[in-house]
Amino acid sequence: MSDVNGAIVLARDLTLSVVSHGHGGLLTSLLDDLDNQATLAGTKVVVTLNVAEDLSFDSYANILVTVVRNSVPKGFGANHNAAFEHCTTRWFAVLNPDLRIAEVEPFSSLVRLAATIPNVGVLAPRILSSCGETEDAVRTNLTPWSLLLRRHGRRGVVTPDLPTRRGRAFYWLAGMSLMFDAAAYRQIGGFDERFFLYCEDYEICARLYANGYALAVDRHSKIVHDAQRDSHRSVKHLVWHLTSLLRVWTSMSFWSVTLRR
Known part of the structure; x- marks a missing residue:
């Protein structure tokens, strides 16, 4: 990471990935936010249009947008x-399109924190709702009883003081904003593509933990999330969600975390 006139510049260290499922205006707002951050000058942003969208990406002067x-x-x-596959940098961050950067981008702070944590695999900023409240984006183990408690409104925000790693109580980071060490991501094979809707993030966090990597939250950085919970509105998405939960609970990743082996 280089330093120009006192400002951290991330272009050589960071690749961002954003996937749009017809998010249009939300995606454009996020890209505008990223483009307005001087510290992200020259940073590659891989934008994947998962469905056809009539969008132009020629107006960004600061970030470098690659469109898939x-x-x-x-x-x-x-x-x-x-x-x-487009990432040649030290860090690889995945972002939901329904995010906004209210003030300062979180990645510089995440990189600084990462330098203090041995063998860190993934980090996340503090996630705020559009109302400014801290979301429950840091969670304890994903079990049937934890879902039952959430169903009855007992979500409980986890505010860890330390990174988690083998030997410490497990927590996982919700997938709307995650920054991975690219070498760790590559070593474990990235996301398991069999999982869908709110389970991919759990599974990759559990697998990093099981492989000895640390997971951490940076309470000094933040990003705003306007949650789009499709599984609450679509029967099809709900079925996918439940199918992925069954895959989680029969996976080695889940049992490795649950039994602490």
Whole structure:
């Protein structure tokens, strides 16, 4: 990471991946936010259009946008794994299109924190709702009873003081904004493409943890998330969500975390 006139410049260290499922205006707003950040000058942003969208990406003077247009829609994990093929940097960050940067981009702070954590695999900023409240984007193990508690409104925001790694209580990071060490991402094979809708993020966090990598939250950085919970509105998406949950609960990743082996 270089330093120009006191400002951290991430272009040589960071690749961003954003997948749009017809998000149009939300995607454009996020890209505008990124383009307005001086510290992101020259940073590659891989934008994957999972469905056809009539959008132009010629107006960005600061970030370097690479556009991937899918002929056939793919899942969350498959899209970000494909975007990772464009990554030649130390860090690879995945972002939902329904994010906004309210003030300062979070990545410089995440990189600074990462330098203090041995063998870190993934980091996340603090996630705020559009109302400014901290979202429950850091969660304890994904179990049937934890979902039952959430169903009854007992979500409980986890605010860890330390990174988690083998030997410490496991927590996982919701997938709307994650920054991976690219070498760790590559070593574990990226996202498991069999998982869909709110389970890909759990599974990759569990797999990083099981492989000895640390997971961490940076409470000094933040990003705003306007949650788009499709599984709450679509029967099809709900079925995919439940299918992925069953895959989680029968996976080695889940049992490795649950049994701490």
